[in-house]
Amino acid sequence: MTVTIIGLGLIGGSIALDLKARRFAERIIGVDKNPRHRDTALERGLVDEIMKLHSGIQEADLIILAVPVDGIKELLPLILDYVTHQTVTDMGSSKVEIIDSIKDHPKRGNFVPSHPMAGTEFSGPEAAINGLFAKKVGIICDMADSNPKALETVTNFYMALNMRLVFMTAREHDSHAAYVSHISHLTSFALALTVLDKEKNEKNIFNLASGGFDSTVRLAASSAAMWVPVFSQNKNNVIEVIETYIQKMTDFKDSIASGDDQKVEELIQEANIIQKTLTQEA
């Protein structure tokens, strides 16, 4: 199979590594508007060749859109205009707005909206790693709107990444993603900003970060190019989860301020449940 990957960053590059290693793709074509990404992808052997968008589509059996979600929304209608037999999937972290943008397209059935729940805080083709997706969850949305052949191709693609598949509607995806992924990034960004506000003139204080700060703030290195359009496209869910989050933080503030230790204890013990649930489900 010939696979064309549009967007040779962390996700696109890591996909290329896995598809080659698993022999899913005999030939991988890369498309990227950034010359530095194209060079690095070729140098690292992530892709076999680089093409322009139109040729990359023509040559492909499977087209994987791995650019930020604003780029997906812009490129997807153009790509569907070109495709004949090709299957198209996207790796976007928000789904409703992307799907709405091509819902009446005559080639809608060639498209399988999906989202691999994997990543690191790093970006670019130099950040691509083997096995990034292994044993994590890939989500396919609104499966009834895709052709069976396209669905089969994308299912096999996720199998080649060694992911477990979960099927849901785009609307469900966007709500859940806000709660388990988007808010985690926002809490890390806000934590980084809080500490930088206080500690900007005291670099040595970062010596103290071993007390748990490092893991909590890890995601604060994540790229604005990826996250700004996700928050924008998933605005309603993201606002809802931020409001709930601020309420929880306010509960802590109020009970600590009033010296209500029993309430603080109850909040912590309720929070403790998350770890048990995560461990059970893993």
Added chain:
Amino acid sequence: MTVTIIGLGLIGGSIALDLKARRFAERIIGVDKNPRHRDTALERGLVDEIMKLHSGIQEADLIILAVPVDGIKELLPLILDYVTHQTVTDMGSSKVEIIDSIKDHPKRGNFVPSHPMAGTEFSGPEAAINGLFAKKVGIICDMADSNPKALETVTNFYMALNMRLVFMTAREHDSHAAYVSHISHLTSFALALTVLDKEKNEKNIFNLASGGFDSTVRLAASSAAMWVPVFSQNKNNVIEVIETYIQKMTDFKDSIASGDDQKVEELIQEANIIQKTLTQEA
């Protein structure tokens, strides 16, 4: 040297493992009011023997208080009443209120207030591990108020744990600890509560946690017994940092809600700086 460790949990137990391995202590006495902790500590060989508080103090050269900070505040005056030549140090995550409680004690000089910036989200003697403290930072507060001999003993104790030492006032410690440690735990607790609120009837959704949620929420497993009294004793700093944090989260909410992508991008790029700083200082 004979070392008595009061509180055989994650911290006390991990200290015992290191002090034996580094041959800092020939004899380690354990004191704990919880019979299960005493049994586990003996079974795991963390301590050589178990004693009651009074005998444990009498036999010791160095007494290490590794109980939650409310317990430290309660026990420290009683311990100082008993000591003659012994050095006493505590492992508490807040310092001002503890030090204030014994500031006029005739044996104040025997006490060295300190804080090893290390831990995990687990607790109890079964959670004790080798090398927990290695290459992390230990803080000694208000050093001028401790006797030189006591200070020397505690400095050597931290060397045996393979920690780097930082000296500061208790007031500085409590402010910095609120910003780099206490708030990290609060953000994890609040994140867990937010997600549990939404997802309580949908256990499978935790499949999705690989998108960064797992590392951000890790600290939400931390124990209420430890953290409730820390937040209480460091109330003013903790309230201040929560307020700053809520403001940062509100900045995200307002700019996402109003569609101000440029502001969201600026916030994320400012947050990105934290990772560079952490990496440089590590």
